[in-house]
Amino acid sequence: MTHPLDPVFSALADPTRRAILTMLLEDDMAVTDVAEPFQMSLAAISKHLGILADAGLITRERRGRVIWCKLEPDALRAASVWMQGFGQFEPVDLDAFERFLETELSDPPDAGPDRSDQSSDDRA
Amino acid sequence: MTHPLDPVFSALADPTRRAILTMLLEDDMAVTDVAEPFQMSLAAISKHLGILADAGLITRERRGRVIWCKLEPDALRAASVWMQGFGQFEPVDLDAFERFLETELSDPPDAGPDRSDQSSDDRA
DNA sequence: TTGATCGTCAACCGTTTGGTTGAATATCCA
DNA sequence: TGGATATTCAACCAAACGGTTGACGATCAA
Numbered sequence: 001m002t003h004p005l006d007p008v009f010s011a012l013a014d015p016t017r018r019a020i021l022t023m024l025l026e027d028d029m030a031v032t033d034v035a036e037p038f039q040m041s042l043a044a045i046s047k048h049l050g051i052l053a054d055a056g057l058i059t060r061e062r063r064g065r066v067i068w069c070k071l072e073p074d075a076l077r078a079a080s081v082w083m084q085g086f087g088q089f090e091p092v093d094l095d096a097f098e099r100f101l102e103t104e105l106s107d108p109p110d111a112g113p114d115r116s117d118q119s120s121d122d123r124a
Numbered sequence: 125m126t127h128p129l130d131p132v133f134s135a136l137a138d139p140t141r142r143a144i145l146t147m148l149l150e151d152d153m154a155v156t157d158v159a160e161p162f163q164m165s166l167a168a169i170s171k172h173l174g175i176l177a178d179a180g181l182i183t184r185e186r187r188g189r190v191i192w193c194k195l196e197p198d199a200l201r202a203a204s205v206w207m208q209g210f211g212q213f214e215p216v217d218l219d220a221f222e223r224f225l226e227t228e229l230s231d232p233p234d235a236g237p238d239r240s241d242q243s244s245d246d247r248a
Numbered sequence: 249t250t251g252a253t254c255g256t257c258a259a260c261c262g263t264t265t266g267g268t269t270g271a272a273t274a275t276c277c278a
Numbered sequence: 279t280g281g282a283t284a285t286t287c288a289a290c291c292a293a294a295c296g297g298t299t300g301a302c303g304a305t306c307a308a
Contacts, residue, residue: 003139013134014296015127018206025210031255044297046256051295065254065305076210082142083204086149086197138266155285168267170286175265189275189284 008079011055016040017048024058024071031060031067132203135179140164141172148182148195155184155191 011017020034035045049069052058056075060067135141144158159169173193176182180199184191 003142005142006137006139009133009142010137012203012207013130013137015130016296018127018129018133021210032253040296041298042255043257043299047296050256062255062304067255071210073210076207080204080207083200083207086145086195086200140266156283164266165268166285167269167287171266174286186274186285191285 005079005082007051007055008057008075011051011057012079014048014051016045017052020045020048020052020069021057021071021076024069028068028070031069034069129203129206131175131179132181132199135175135181136203138172138175140169141176144169144172144176144193145181145195145200148193152192152194155193158193 012021016038019038023029023034023037031046031049032042034049035042038045049058049060053060057072059070059072061070062068136145140162143162147153147158147161155170155173156166158173159166162169173182173184177184181196183194183196185194186192
């Protein structure tokens with residue numbers, strides 16, 4: 001892992017971690033709340049968050065008992081810039097954008113948050 | 125590896141593979157020529173090329189004894205667009221984003237990249 | 249202080265990854 | 279035909295990955 005881009009792409013390669021980033025896009029979240037929609041242990045989510053943090057994609061800040069996770073888009077932008085180097089494609093392409101949405105919804109049953117209803121959830 | 129973006133980011137996570145993509149950005153290359161600058165076996169490079177091909181990032185075409193590797197930027201674009209979603213922080217409204225998602229899903233999109241314009245070869 | 253909650257750590261486990269080597273296949277050339 | 283070149287295949291290996299469980303340190307609330 002010599003190149004600084006390695007841990008970023010490596011972190012993005014996991015659908016759980018991408019789902020977490022998507023959730024954090026909406027708002028900062030506590031670790032427990034991040035873990036809630038997933039069918040895996042809190043420890044597993046904690047590891048995923050560690051990987052995301054090591055890649056610089058998120059930061060974590062303790063406030064009392066709770067650790068808040070915050071998206072850090074700068075690392076993402078660095079990777080994005082690398083890919084733009086290959087781009088004969090423009091940054092904001094609506095067609096590609098809808099393809100993105102389409103693929104996001106085709107998430108497998110237990111690999112991502114079920115965004116249809118998230119009751120019993122109160123943050124902040 | 126259920127999500128179509130998984131193999132793409134996974135392929136990009138390796139510096140050798142990113143280097144190969146960069147080389148192919150310049151021109152199509154034979155497998156042996158791809159392998160030449162690396163300090164690993166030809167078989168290892170062949171595996172890397174297989175991974176890149178499975179991710180849709182390159183295609184390979186046999187011409188005589190030689191297999192030519194060609195960059196396919198469309199898969200890269202899909203990943204790039206996913207990341208662009210995070211770059212758009214300010215103007216992006218998550219609710220509108222999800223509404224957009226719903227409407228786009230009810231409208232079957234024409235199924236993605238199919239650019240098979242193979243010009244006749246020249247180099248031998 | 250006691251007890252519940254939040255999150256990580258440590259050890260473990262099966263699978264995947266990234267490399268090796270040697271044999272196999274396919275094609276060109278003489 | 280036979281030999282050289284181009285590439286993959288198969289078996290193997292150590293290391294990393296993604297998950298589990300149980301114990302642990304912190305913090306809040308009573």
